[in-house]
Amino acid sequence: MGMTRPRLVCQLAALLVFVLTGAVSAQAPARFGIGRPATPQEIARLDIDVMPDGTGLPPGRGTPAEGAAIYASKCAACHGKTGREGPNDVLVGREPREGFPFAQNPRLAHTIGNYWPYATTVFDYVRRAMPPMAPGSLTDDEVYALTAFLLNANELVANDAVVDRSTLPAVKMPAREHFVPDTRDQTARKPRP
Amino acid sequence: MKVSRRDLLAGAAGAVAVGATARGQAPADPSKVRGKPPRATGQRASAEKVQRIVRGATSSGTPHQDLMGIITPSDLHFERHHGGVPDIDPAAYSLLIHGMVDRPTVFTLADLKRFPSVSRIHFLECSGNLGRTAGPKTTPGQLAGLTSTSEWTGVPLATLLTEVGAQASATWLLAEGTDAAVLTRSVPMSKALDDALIAYGQNGEPIRPEQGYPARLFLPGWEGNTSVKWLRRIEVSDKPFMTREETSKYTEPFANGTSRMFSFRMDARSLITYPAYPVTLEHGWVEINGIAWSGAGKIQRVDVSTDGGKTWSAARLQEPVLSLAHTRFRHLWNWTGGEAVIMSRAVDETGYVQPTRAALLEQRGPGTTGYHLNPITGWIVQASGAVIYKEEAWG
Numbered sequence: 001m002g003m004t005r006p007r008l009v010c011q012l013a014a015l016l017v018f019v020l021t022g023a024v025s026a027q028a029p030a031r032f033g034i035g036r037p038a039t040p041q042e043i044a045r046l047d048i049d050v051m052p053d054g055t056g057l058p059p060g061r062g063t064p065a066e067g068a069a070i071y072a073s074k075c076a077a078c079h080g081k082t083g084r085e086g087p088n089d090v091l092v093g094r095e096p097r098e099g100f101p102f103a104q105n106p107r108l109a110h111t112i113g114n115y116w117p118y119a120t121t122v123f124d125y126v127r128r129a130m131p132p133m134a135p136g137s138l139t140d141d142e143v144y145a146l147t148a149f150l151l152n153a154n155e156l157v158a159n160d161a162v163v164d165r166s167t168l169p170a171v172k173m174p175a176r177e178h179f180v181p182d183t184r185d186q187t188a189r190k191p192r193p
Numbered sequence: 194m195k196v197s198r199r200d201l202l203a204g205a206a207g208a209v210a211v212g213a214t215a216r217g218q219a220p221a222d223p224s225k226v227r228g229k230p231p232r233a234t235g236q237r238a239s240a241e242k243v244q245r246i247v248r249g250a251t252s253s254g255t256p257h258q259d260l261m262g263i264i265t266p267s268d269l270h271f272e273r274h275h276g277g278v279p280d281i282d283p284a285a286y287s288l289l290i291h292g293m294v295d296r297p298t299v300f301t302l303a304d305l306k307r308f309p310s311v312s313r314i315h316f317l318e319c320s321g322n323l324g325r326t327a328g329p330k331t332t333p334g335q336l337a338g339l340t341s342t343s344e345w346t347g348v349p350l351a352t353l354l355t356e357v358g359a360q361a362s363a364t365w366l367l368a369e370g371t372d373a374a375v376l377t378r379s380v381p382m383s384k385a386l387d388d389a390l391i392a393y394g395q396n397g398e399p400i401r402p403e404q405g406y407p408a409r410l411f412l413p414g415w416e417g418n419t420s421v422k423w424l425r426r427i428e429v430s431d432k433p434f435m436t437r438e439e440t441s442k443y444t445e446p447f448a449n450g451t452s453r454m455f456s457f458r459m460d461a462r463s464l465i466t467y468p469a470y471p472v473t474l475e476h477g478w479v480e481i482n483g484i485a486w487s488g489a490g491k492i493q494r495v496d497v498s499t500d501g502g503k504t505w506s507a508a509r510l511q512e513p514v515l516s517l518a519h520t521r522f523r524h525l526w527n528w529t530g531g532e533a534v535i536m537s538r539a540v541d542e543t544g545y546v547q548p549t550r551a552a553l554l555e556q557r558g559p560g561t562t563g564y565h566l567n568p569i570t571g572w573i574v575q576a577s578g579a580v581i582y583k584e585e586a587w588g
Contacts, residue, residue: 028309030355031355031356032307032308032352032356034300034304034307034308034356035298035299035300035301035304035356035357036298036299037296037297037298037299038289038290038291038297038298038299042289042299043289043291043297046289046369046425046426047291047426047428048375049367049369049377049428049434049436051430051432051434051435052432052435053432099450100446100450100451100452101450101560102446102452102558102560103446103447103448103449103450103557103558103559103560103561104448104558104559104560105559105560106559106560106561106588107560108560110441112441115441115452116440116441117435117440117454118435118440120435121435121436121437121440121441124377124434124436124437125436125437125441128374128375128377129275129276129373129374129375129376129437132276132373135276135373135374135375136375175452178450178451178452179440179444179451179452179454180451180452180453180454181453181454181455182453182454182455182456182457182458184456184458184460
C-alpha cells in the first residue's frame, strides 16, 4: 500500500523530533554534585593570603631591630647589606622624594619605599615566597620582623615600631595614590557564531 | 683468510651505499634498508634540532623561526616561572575553592575531569615579551618567544563557581599556584564567569609540567602571569588582593605620573618569522610570513611593508582565523636585490592598530617597564641577502 504524502511528512516530522530529542544532550543540571566539602582546617592551612585591609594577617609581631638580624642572615646575600645593593631585586630606597618619575627615568629602581602601593603585600610575599630556596620556612613573627625592618629601612615606620596585624594595614605608602586601574576595555569580542 | 685490497674497497663502497652517512644515521638510499619498528612514543626526525631558547633561570622562549602554522608543539611552548617547575603527583593534586561561596569545595583532578569540558585554541603570551636590548643578531624567538598557541582543554571556571555557589556580591577572586613562588593573582569575577578555564589538557594530552601540570587557570587573551599554573586554590572575594605580582611587578608607569595596574589584555601584535635572522636570502620570490595575535579578538588584517614602512599592503591570512589565537599571515615579495626593511603591522577586529615604538615611548616614557610592549618591529634584508633584526632604542 502506498503512503499518502501528508502521512509521510507526518512520520518524517515525528522521526525528526525523535532524532533531535535523542541527539541533543540533556540540560545541564544546576549542580553536578562533584567534589567534596572542604573542612575549616584544610582551608586554614592553605589560606595564607593577606589583603590590604589586614584580612588574613596572623597573630604575632616584630620590630625593625629583630628583623635586621634575620635579614642579615637570610636575605642580605641576595638583596644586599642594606637592601639597596642587589644582586637581586632592590628593596630599599625612597628617592625621589617628589613625584613619580618612573616613566622618565630608566635608572630608578622600583623599591618598597618608592613604588609599592600596599605594606601588607610585603608580609604576604615574604611569607609565601622568600627566601627562594626555603619558601614558607619563616615563622609569622620572623615575617613581621622582616616586614618591620624593610618598612623602617624605607623610612615608612619608626625605629621602635611594632609591626603586627593592627599596625601593618595602617602604614601609609607614598606610591599608593599613583596607581590607577587599566581603563582599556578588557572584554574580548566573542567569536562570531 | 686473505682479503684483497679490491675486496676491501668494494666492501667499503657497499657500506656507504646502505650504511650510515656522514650526516648521521640516515642511509644514502633509504629504500634499500628496512626501516625502524613501531615505537611507543614518537620523536622528531634526528636531523631536526628545533629547541626552546632558554634565557636564564626563569624562562625559555618558543623558536618562532623554526615553526609553521599556528599551533606550538607542546614541548616548544614558552615557559616562565617564578619558583621553578614543581613536580606534582596528579593523584595527590587538589583544587580548593572557598571564600564567598555557599559550599567551600575540594576538587581532585579526577573530579575536574568529570565536569563537562571544552577545548579552545588560544595564544598565551607573557606580558614582558619584547627583547628591548636585542641587537642585529636576534632571532624571532629571542625577540618575542614568550607567546605560544595551543589547544587547551578543561572545565569552564564558571561551571565550578556555580557548583560551589559563588555569591552574587563577589567581584574578584584570588588564584594561587602550588609552585615554590606560591604565585597569586587577583582576577575579576567578570572574566572568571566569561571565558576562564581550569585547563588540564594541551594539544590533546595532559598539560606539560612547564605549562602548569596537572591543572592551571587559563584566561584567554590576558597577560600570561594571570593564568596561574599549578593551581591549588581559588578564593572568591569582593576586593582585589593586591599581590606582589600585580603591584610591584606587572604594572606600567606612564609618562603622566601614574602606574597602570590590572593591565590584563594583551594588545594586537605581529611578528615576521621568515625571513628573519639568521636567514640569508637569494634573489627572487620570497614568501614573507609570520604570526599575528590579539587579546581583543580576531586578527582582521596584517599589513606588510618591504620599504621600511613607507608603503603597506595587506597580507593573506591563513584560515581559520581564530579569536585570541595566533594567525599565520603570508605575503609574496620579489626581492630583486639591494637593502630592504620588511615590517608587519596587525589590526584586530576592534580596529586597534599595532603601534609604533615611538607611539609607545611617548605614552610610556624611556623608563617604561617591559610589560605590554607590542611595537611594530622589522628586519633588514642586507644587499648580501643576510637578514638582521632592525634594532630599536628603548631609552
